[in-house]
Structures are given as C-alpha cells and as structure tokens.
Amino acid sequence: MENPENIDRMTTLSQVMNKLNERGIHREFRMNESCEMKLENSEKNYQPNELIILKTYRFEGDSNPDDNAVLYVIKDTAGNRGMIIDSYGADSNYPGEDFDKFLREIPIDDSEEEEYNF
Template sequence: MENPETADNMTTLSQVMTTLAKRGIHREFRMNENCEMKFENSELKYTPHDLTIVKSYRFEGDSNPDDSAVLYVVKDTAGNIGMIIDSYGADSNYPGEKFDEFLRDIPIHESDEFNF
C-alpha cells in the first residue's frame, strides 16, 4: 500500500534513490562487459535465479520519452539488497540482448516493504 505522506514526493529517480539510501540500500547490481551480473564493490556473480525483484519503480520524462528509466530493488539469496537501474526505450544502459534476457529471467516477488 502506498504511503499517502510520500506518494506525491516520490516522483523522480533521485528521490527514490535517496529514500532507499536512508534505508541502507545504495549499492547496485551491474552487468559487466563480460555479461556477468555483479554486486557493486564485490566479486559476487549472479544468475537470474540467485536474485529476486522485490520492487520496481518506473519514471517517465515529462517532455522527452528518452528520459524514461526503471529502478528495480533486488535481493540476492544471501539477503543482500541493491538496485538495478536502467533507462528503457531506445537507449538502454546495457547494449545487446543479454541484459534484457537476464532481467526477464529474475523472479518477481513484489514486497510492500518498499511502497513509499
């Protein structure tokens, strides 16, 4: 359920990232040039089934569709929580189809814990 106190405040990517950082979530899961998904500042490597998407936030630019992005809050099997951030539409942060395939294969279990 949305928190009515913050529903109107969480309209930008940076606002959501700031709120997540206050909850201790500031690291990212990123796909490297070898198409390996890694947790920021670690050597941990993941398959899609090592991760779960617990929340997604979509952002659309007011005047430019190229300003669209999505932020996924992701948890690994060890309990680490981080983000995957990607622009969507014509310009993805990750070239090629490997990232999209990886993302599609991550199980989704939305959690009310991240409704703010």
C-alpha cells in the same frame, strides 16, 4: 483531476534512490562487459535464480522520452539488497539482448513490495 492520494508520492528517480539509501540500499547490481551481473564492490557473479526482484519503479520524463528509466529493488540469496537502474526504450544502459534476457529470468517476489511503497 488530481488524485489527493498521490500528492505526496515520490515521482523522481533521485527521490526514490534517496529513500532507498536511507533504508541501507545504496549498492547497484551491474552487468559488466562480459555479461556478468555483479553487486557493486563484490566479485561474485550472479545468475538470475540467485536474485529476486522485490519492487519495480518506472519513471517517465515530462517532456523528453529519452528520460525514461526503471529501477528494480533486488535481493540476493544471502539477503544483500541493491538496485538495478536502467534507462528504457531506445537508449538502454545495456545494449544487446543479454541484459534483457537476464532480467526476464529473475524471479519476482512482491511479498516485500509494501515495504518499498513510498
């Protein structure tokens, strides 16, 4: 049965990214080959305790399990906001355990989560 409260909710990664972009969140935090987390167009190396996860979105492909992705809305200690995007399951964007370990160490603060409920 269809839930009428969810009819207008965004369900795709691109829809959520567009909405975040409208709110000024368009830069990505990415882990480089040296396992350093950096904000796009920045030289700063982040440690997990310098970041906060504000919201997590999970996306599952309708017909292909390889289409699974997760998007995290992140804020650093200076107030810069960005996102981390990763496919999950067998085909992660970041091979190895370093990315997963780093991500698990980032504190979660859901006090601003309501701001990102689209």
